[in-house]
Amino acid sequence: MRELEIALSAARAAGATYADVRVVRGAEEQLSVRNGCVDQASSGSFSGLGVRVIVNGAWGFAATGCVDEAEAASVARKASDIARASAVARKHDAALAPAERVVAEWSSPCVVDPWSVPRARKIDILREACAKAMASGADVRIANAGMRAIDEEKTFASSEGSFIAQHSVITASSVSAMAVGGGEVQIRSYPGTFDGNMRQAGFEWVESLDLPAHAGAVGSEAQALLSAEQCPSMKTTLIIGSNQMALQIHESCGHPVELDRVYGTEASYAGTSFLTPEKLGKFRYGSKHVNLYADSTIPGGLGTFGYDDEGIASGRSDLVRSGLFVGYLMSRETAAALGTSSNGAMRASGWDRMPIIRMTNICLEPGRESLASLIRGTEDGVFVDGIRSWSIDDRRLNFQFGAEIGWRIRNGELAEMVKNPTYTGITPEFWGSCDGVAGRDEWVLWGVPNCGKGEPLQIMRVGHGTAPARFRNVKVGVGRW
């Protein structure tokens, strides 16, 4: 692509000591059905070019939706002017850890092109799922079913000679039911919250989810929650299901291991982190059962890619090993500050954003238990699942999360359903109380499409591989109900 070469040349001519440019083009289709009627049918296309430069030791970024040769040069010069202004308020020069020169192509797996499937068929699936969810409870007031497909082509070039083309196809499909009555609103979702479980795959992923087959359970659980008892307030044993575990990992592990947060560059917005560099390799983050890792190579993962937006190859790296904190998510600049090399976590949400450190697929390694054995080993406790509410402090320590549904556990068996379950804790104490993780059979790769970070805001797609796990002595049922 000639625009990339022109942008790099213009940046060099404007004094850039480093420059990279991304051209992103793509399309998105969104269909949703609400209570049997088509609620949303939209088709989007987008393209743009973003240039990032270092001039006088400082960063500048400019972007335009108009991808042509003249605009590429103009945007590169604008980015350079912005960098020169950044240098006015600079205390140290931006330094990058070394990177290999890469010329490569990468594509995500896709068996059935989602654009090849007739929209009428997609709507039929959604309407059937909606109808089954609605029919499953007298108080199910709203049933929603949706599908999304994204096709994105990204080309990256840097002043260090890298040139990388990547192509990604993403699909998602979900159904939810909302029961309303007696001052309560209760929601259940399948396969999970946030667009279900988004994946880098073709329409075969949507087929495999089989929304209509699960919609009835979604409706009947939402209905049952209306008359369930409020989750009691107590300290008890908590078992977290796989979907809720994605949230737990995201907030209390994924974010605090982002090295830009650690170095304070998100201090005014996303916050900082308690996992400061002197803790690396020394700090006990969790119990011996807790093994967490970042892996941007998992097929289908929403945090999977060939190369990040600095041209660093994807890979796997440990974050927590047998409870010990051992690794960060890094960019070239933060890795240089730590005296190491980047593990490829630098991504931008689109052509119009400067890359920042983002989660890839942050995963909990499977253990040796099963959900059934975790419940059997619990005399008294609560089992929760389905992401509903989340809040955590700016250093990622004090958290409070809520789930869609819960059940009391009595004498090693699931007992009555409870509604509005919440729980709270302090991150290392909480993970330190983990005494069992379910195994590979119950490990699920979740796609989370809505991780917010950065200014201007960047909504990023990330992944989490999770299995149910058990935690002792946790405060549940927070607040006044």
Added chain:
Amino acid sequence: MVGKERAFESIKEAFASSRADMTEIVLISERDSLTRFANSEIHQNTSVDDVTIMVRAIDGTREGWASTNQLTPEALADAAARALEMASVQPANPDFPGLAEPAQYEDAHGYDETTAAFGPMERAEAVQSIIRQADAHKLNASGALRTRVREIAVANTLGVCAWHVGTDASLVTVVMESFEANAGSGYAEAGAMRVGDLDFQALGARAVDKCIASMNPVAIEPGEFVAVLEPSAVSTAMEMLAYMGMNGLSFTEGRSYASGRLGAKVTSEMVTIIDDWRHPRMAPLPFDFEGVPRKRVPLIQNGLAAGVVFDRAIAARAHTKSTGHAVPGGEEKGGYPIHLAMATGISSVEEMVAETERGVYVTRFNYVNPVHPTKTIITGMTKDGTFLIENGRITKPLRNLRFTESILDGILGSVQAISREAELIPALGDGGLYSAPAIKTGRLNFTGASA
């Protein structure tokens, strides 16, 4: 930027290429510039130019949407064709209310040339004025200064033809003693239509002073407290309320606090919240993204649930009229308030503190999310300046506290005083500017504390 003439030329071209029964186009052209600083230096600095064109094609009673960010005739024709394609696969929608009819719009006067022309060097100098103050006290300054100019055109084949150009600017700064646990931290934020209305020096001084005052905080046992909330914290509560219940769709589906309760008492009678695009100093926008003139909508009036905002589709379902609050793109149905203002009172923050025997002073809330929307229960942390009030004065800084409380039953249900002055606070994301006073509430339930 695209400019009015070119915007409508493009829209006409798209109308000409559309084969739909009716067509609506929303064009948003934007320059969004943001200088971000941390560790007392600029580390991210961006400027993005983009245009978004959203086409709504009507085929009988069916509607389809398509978008593009390319303004070429080919791209517009393609978007129009895709929108019609999306409409054609649907079953008929007997509730479709049609597109908006032509209307007259008030002049908004929302554009400020200085803000539109505010460049990277001027942003850097503004940021430097804050950094210098932090440096003088060996503190760590971070934050973001954003300026934006935005053109919006809305037109449809029934004759709606609305155009607006506006500017806005915002500054957020956090000044910290260090990144250690329970270190001192201060905050200031402000939004305005004109960048010249942002007093960078004063905002920096406020954050520095608060950081110094909040050093060496002590822990207190969580529990229910009287609390004095600065405008930033009040704005967050208003934002959460808007998200959970001021939307026409949640209202008609029985999910809103106002569902079935219009005219009923929902907060202290001291509380009045309106959505008013003409409110002084707001970044005005006289119409919504369907081309309907925006109305001033009382949402809570003297403590009584007074209304919610609507777009056309949900208004028709509720047998009422649109209030002019449709959002772009048709994704979020029901409408959303982007010019929220809480009525001011007769008190001052100093008087609120002086009249408090024991309470907590809160600068801002952080990472707040709903716990239970219909009960308006939210949770979040205090941040960047939490203090203990004892016997009518602030006596010591406190470690940050987690609260879990109902906005209506707790925070706004127990309001004891509202300040005479309000501040313009930027809402999260693209949520507009909110005008919020400080309040004193008799009830804020703290359920945890920072480690």
